[in-house]
Amino acid sequence: MDPDGPLYKAVHWKYSNLRAADPGATCPWAVPDWEYAWENFPADQTPYCPEVYRKPGQDNEDWSDLMGLTMGINQPDLQGRELYLLRNLNLPQVRTTSHSVDEAVVMSS
Numbered sequence: 001m002d003p004d005g006p007l008y009k010a011v012h013w014k015y016s017n018l019r020a021a022d023p024g025a026t027c028p029w030a031v032p033d034w035e036y037a038w039e040n041f042p043a044d045q046t047p048y049c050p051e052v053y054r055k056p057g058q059d060n061e062d063w064s065d066l067m068g069l070t071m072g073i074n075q076p077d078l079q080g081r082e083l084y085l086l087r088n089l090n091l092p093q094v095r096t097t098s099h100s101v102d103e104a105v106v107m108s109s
Contacts, residue, residue, distance in 0.1 A: 005065075006055055007057075009055075009056055012030075012050055015030045016053060018069070020071055020073075021066075027049035027050065029052040029070070030050050030052060072084035
């Protein structure tokens with residue numbers, strides 16, 4: 001892991017569980033149910049995406065690394081998921097800091 005790499009903070013009570021993002025959705029990490037809220041949004045208000053993750057003190061524009069992580073750990077193919085985890089994460093360090101990756105893998109199985 002790059003010690004100077006991006007940091008993310010999960011800030012949403014429901015959507016910040018490392019679920020796979022939908023790159024084509026208006027709110028990529030808040031699918032599938034948030035998209036329904038857009039259809040029923042009051043006409044006098046502007047629809048918005050809930051803040052799911054935050055990049056503290058960093059460029060808030062490029063989310064491709066987080067998109068890649070959520071897509072990689074939520075692959076439908078178990079062998080592909082395991083290979084992604086082994087190649088891209090320092091699992092002992094992740095395990096000591098958070099159980100979110102374990103939770104995402106278990107939930108998608």
